[in-house]
Amino acid sequence: MKIHEYQGKEVLKRYGVPVPRGQVAKTAGEAERIARELGTKVTVIKAQIHAGGRGKAGGVKLAKSPDEARQIAEHMLGMTLVTQQTGPEGKKVLQLLVEEGLEIERELYLGMVIDRAVARVVVMASAQGGMEIEEVAARDPDAILKVYVDPAVGLMPFQANQIAFGLGFDGPTVKSCAKFVRNLYTAFVACDASLAEINPLVVTKDGGVLALDAKINLDDNALYRHPEYADLRDLNEEDPLETEAAKNGLSYIKLDGEVGCMVNGAGLAMATMDLIQLAGSMPANFLDVGGTAGADRVAAAFRILMSDSHVRAVLVNIFGGIVRCDRVANGIIEAMKTVRVNVPVVVRLQGTNAAEARQVLQTADFPFQVADELAEAAQKVVAALRK
Ligand code: GDP
Ligand code: MN
Helix, strand or coil, X not given: XXXXXXXXXXHHHHCCCCCCCEEEEXXXXXXXXXXXXXCCCCEEEEECCCCCCHHHHCCEEEECCHHHHHHHHHXXXXXXXXXXXXXXXXXECCCEEEEECCCEEEEEEEEEEEECCCCEEEEEEECCCCCCHHHHHHHCHHHCEEEEECCCCCCCHHHHHHHHHHCCCCCCHHHHHHHHHHHHHHHHHHCCEEEEEEEEEEEECCCCEEECCCEEEECHHHHHHCHHHHHHCCHHHCCHHHHHHHHCCCEEEECCXXXXXXXXXXXXXXXXXXXXXXXXXXXXXXXECCCCCCXXXXXXXXXXXXXXXXXXXXXXXXXXXXXXXXXXXXXHHHHHHHCCCCCCEEEEEEECCHHHHHHHHHCCCCCCEEECCHHHHHHHHHHHHHC
């Protein structure tokens, strides 16, 4: 789960990671009030969207007075921000973070992510932080220092020091940097993050070390043990179809192709997507309806598939192991009564009572195309959309 910068900073603050003072604003009036309360000569107005690259796209602006903060906020709120990470459709700005302006001496990079290949948290640091870090990583990967953390002992103090020295700190700031790294690691583990990226980590003219930006992703699989983070979810930032799917207990991920897939089991869903590609088209989604493909779920799944205007044909591929195929077939027919399906539908049902299921589908009002084998089903659905 992605969260906003201002939320990430609130989490970090609780673990002793220094962040600039600031507050979130939903209106220009609030932005002005916060700027006034901060009382600094300069304030920074930052668009809160679930994507980076805001600086270059006009989503981070400096205001020299509360009045200017209000003007900037008026302009930014409601705008669609297109950055390198949003895709061409951009993201609508509905909230702003208003922060104290700091006098920045250096911009560095500090990130933590789980490296699945070695099953460890890897800490990445670079003295060349700021807005060009992706280019640094591509051009000069050695400029990024990596430290792997043994999960049994956690981040060792010498490793935190290694990062501080690697970033070019000296004198008293070594200590503040090492402490920053240790606290960030504690926060990462405690909130079950999958990513924590501080870019830039800044050193101010008066020697402070702060997180000027914070991108924190929480591991979806661990959210169940963090009820305290449930309301950090921002549905405005999430795909409405994926939200609808989650409500109905479906695992759905939208993709770019034109064949809508409805499958039970993640492995079968992956295989189905592969065969659609092999047959010459592309899946419009990954959709796992789960073990119990009852009429309600099938109807919800059809509704989701039909609200994607790219879907030009549907492939239903259900293996009846626990669930009986004839029951699924009846579920599909029930579902078609409540959802308008105006594209060809190819159905492959295999397993318990497959013959009965075929009978049910072939005598139905809807012109289902039935297939026995998976490759055949994929070829039929691709042929149907080419017609
Ligand atoms: P991103 O582009 O979405 O990653 O947004 P960032 O939060 O990283 O901000 C982009 C850039 O804006 C930073 O690299 C800084 O150069 C600048 N910036 C952000 N906050 C401040 C601030 O408080 N003071 C100053 N002087 N610059 C800031
Ligand atoms: Mn940034």
